[in-house]
Amino acid sequence: MKIDVLNIEGKSTGRSVELPSEIFGVEPNDHAVYLAVKAYHAAQRQGTHKAKEKGEITGSTKKIKRQKGTGTARAGSIKSGLFRGGGRMFGPRADRNYNLKLNKKVKQLARASALSTKAKDGKIVVIEDFTFDNPKTSNYAGMLASLSAADKKSLLVLSEYDKNLLLSSRNLKKAQVVNAKDLNTFQILDAQSIILSEGVIEKMQESFA
Template sequence: MERTVINTQGKDSGRKVKLNDGVFAIEPNEHAIYLDVKQYLANQRQGTHKVKARAEVSRTTKKHHKQKGTGGARYGSLKGPLHRGGGTAFGPEPRDYGFKLNKKVKVLARRSALSMKVKNDQVIVLEDLNFEAPKTKQYAEILKALGLNEKKSVVVVGDTNKNVYLSSRNFEGSKVVTASELSTYQIMNAGTLVLTEGSIERIENVLSQK
């Protein structure tokens, strides 16, 4: 499969790049995508929620009233969950929401997500970006030239590019990631996936060897 390379002015550069069909043109496995996205979101949860149980509440353990003769329920402690200020029964405790996912499933999920984006014509191949200094205005002009200034997008670069990353930080709808960091969630969450020329080979090297 071949895709046209777009320059930073949003025009055809006259070059084409070949995409590996085993990475960008497979039959998408939606369940694998679901599992990988679910794991990603689960890993984002802090799991620090906590309430005090009756054993942890600081209240008197003195019997509130006599056992019989009051016409009320019999109880011996105000720490119970039935009383205002008492402990919570079966409340949340700190926990890790993460779960294990087979590496082959994660690779299949990323291949499926990329293939789905290509199939839906939501992938742009862009020439490599090279900013001499962080320039928000320059990054904004590129997004505008690509028609993405008001759309959600993910720009994938081959190597860590500090200047490009710093230039993109003020754009809530656009995120810059390296090919090695690209996740299934980021692919699916992007309205348009922008792949720089240098990122394609790295993505294929990671996903075609599994």
Template sequence: MELQVYRLDGSESGRTVTLDPTVFEIEPNDHVLWLDVKRIEANRRQGTHKVKNRAENAHSTRKLYRQKGTGYARAGDAKSPIRRGGGTAHGPQPRSYELKVNRKTQRLARRSALTYKAQAEAIRVVEDFTFEQPSTRRLLEVLAAQGLADRKVLLLTGEYNPALYLSSRNLPKVRVLEARNASTRDLLDAQVLLMQESAVEVLNRMLRTAPVAA
């Protein structure tokens, strides 16, 4: 697949880039997409939830009243889970929600996400650019020139670009990431992928698969 490369002012540069068919034109696997997004969401959870059980409750351990003759059910101490202020039975405890997915599965999920974007014509390639210093206004001007002013945009760069990252930090609909760090969730969450030329090369190199011998 060939895509036109655009200049910052939105005009065509006359150059094209090739999207590797083993990355951008595969048969998408929805189950693999679900697995990888589930992994990403689960690994973001802190798992620090905690309640006190009866062993950790600060109440006294004295018997509340005599065993027999009161007409009430027998009771041990105030820490019992059935009493107000007592410990919680089977409550949440700190734990890890980490899920593991094979690396090949993760790569297939990213290729599937990129394929969906390519099929939806939601990929736009722009020439490599950077700012001397962070400027949200300049970044907005670039997005407007590309016709993406009101879209949810993921801008993929070929290498770490702190000026662009800082320029997008207070724009709720814009994210800037290195292409190699864009996850399946990041790709699916954006309405449009705005990729620098070098970012296309990075994705082609990272995610391409060798052709199967006949």
């Protein structure tokens, strides 16, 4: 798939690039995408939720009634989860790890599936490599406006870390800048407009194919 290269003013540079078919032209695998998004959300969970169990509740340990003859179930402690104010039975414990393991090829397939879907829908834009002399939000917002992405969730994918671009974008609620090596399936699906720097395509082919 060939796509025109634009400048930051949204005008054609007269050049075009070929998007690698092994990344932007695969048959989408919905299940791989589902697993990748599920793993992403699981990794966001802190796992610090905690409930007190019977041994952690402050209260008397005296046996509250005799063992037999009451007509009700036996009970040995007011701290039991059966009573109001007692501990929770089998409650969540702190430091639980929710991470899900995905094979490398499943991650690659999910990422390629998401990119192929965006390419098919015409939501990928390629711009020539650029940078800002100083961090300035208005410059970045102007670039997005030129690319008709000012009111959309945008994702700029760079081949290398660029501090000025990162600082220029972080005050814009719907804008995100990411290095190619850190790109994940959820970010691709969540973006309404994906902006690729011209130099990142070759790096993506090396890393993702």
